[in-house]
Amino acid sequence: MTVHLSNLEFYAYHGVPDAEQEVGHRYRISADLHLRDCPATETDSIDDTLDYARAAAIIQSVVTSQQLRTIERLAALLADQLLEDFPRLNQVDLRVEKIAPPMPFLLESVGVSLSRRQDRGI
DSSP: OEEEEEEEEEEEOOOSSHHHHHHOEEEEEEEEEEESOOTHHHHOOGGGSOOHHHHHHHHHHHHHSSOOSOHHHHHHHHHHHHHHHOTTEEEEEEEEEEESOSSSSOOSEEEEEEEEEOOOOO
16 A cells, blocks of 8 residues: 655755755655555554654654755655654655756756665564
8 A cells, every 4th residue: 555645845944055045945745655554444544554644744844844955865854754653654755856946947846756665674
């Protein structure tokens, strides 16, 4: 089972130049959260799946609670936090985009994709 969170948008203060960290930008995050199992298909209980509202709140907290230089680091912190907070998660696939970055080009966004699997020591 995969839970999808598509195009969450936040305003945050990440960037290589200090000026970017002062002014801030809009960021767009999408996540595919792969569950090892999902008893909710039988039980209809939120306790047996992944609470996507809680996942969105975790993403918002990570994105807005600190300042980073790279979106690569932001993606890694997001994946690590989601895997830590949801034991049922087996894999996280993230897309992190900076919307309308300050560049001498017209483009909608720049971004990175990252996949992380739960390390069970196996």
